[in-house]
Amino acid sequence: MRPGRKRKLYRTTSSIPDNVAGTTDTERRTAPPPFRERRGSRANAWFQGTAMLRTAGVDTATYAPFAKQMAAGVAEWLPGHAEQIDSGSFPAEVAALETHAMSMVHLIEESERLGVNAELPRLFKAMADRSIAAGHGGEQYPVLIEEFSKTA
Incomplete structure (x- = not known):
């Protein structure tokens, strides 16, 4: 990531299963976007x-x-x-x-x-x-x- 840039957070709580992105809201928010978004x-x-x-x-x-x-x-x-x-x-x-x-x-x-x-x-x-x-x-x-x- 370039200096001075903030990391984008993805709101994907309903798209990523708990066992993939973790169980906490923070882990799910910071997970990469689901496949359909790529x-x-x-x-x-x-x-x-x-x-x-x-x-x-x-x-x-x-x-x-x-x-x-x-x-x-x-x-x-x-x-x-x-x-x-x-x-x-x-x-x-x-x-x-x-x-x-x-x-x-x-x-x-x-x-x-x-x-x-x-x-x-x-x-x-x-x-x-x-x-x-x-x-x-x-x-x-x-x-x-x-x-x-x-x-x-």
């Missing part, structure tokens, strides 16, 4: 797609309904991914991480070809590469939780 990070893939499509003359308003439909489809995967993460077992029921990594290469190459910033896809590709190097290439995408859980 919209920025979930929008990053949409920004990447939007930037790429804009190079082809597709306006954002045209892309938004399609992206909304895709996001709803992704949301359907979450319960299965959560099961895998909680169990620590990541069988490749749909596709192996190695397959996803090949798609990431394509996204990076296309972004660069179009002159669109590819930092975000390169970050995920680097995480996938580390996971594959650790022997997880044949497992499903949620195995990346292992990389997300590491300190930098």
Whole structure:
């Protein structure tokens, strides 16, 4: 935090369970906002797609309904991914991480070809590469939780 800045307190007492944010009002008020309030990070893939499509003359308003439909489809995967993460077992029921990594290469190459910033896809590709190097290439995408859980 920058000097002279006060820490923002979040009033989330009804959104965060006691076992996550503590049981006192102060602990709940100072806890980070709940997931539904962290919209920025979930929008990053949409920004990447939007930037790429804009190079082809597709306006954002045209892309938004399609992206909304895709996001709803992704949301359907979450319960299965959560099961895998909680169990620590990541069988490749749909596709192996190695397959996803090949798609990431394509996204990076296309972004660069179009002159669109590819930092975000390169970050995920680097995480996938580390996971594959650790022997997880044949497992499903949620195995990346292992990389997300590491300190930098």
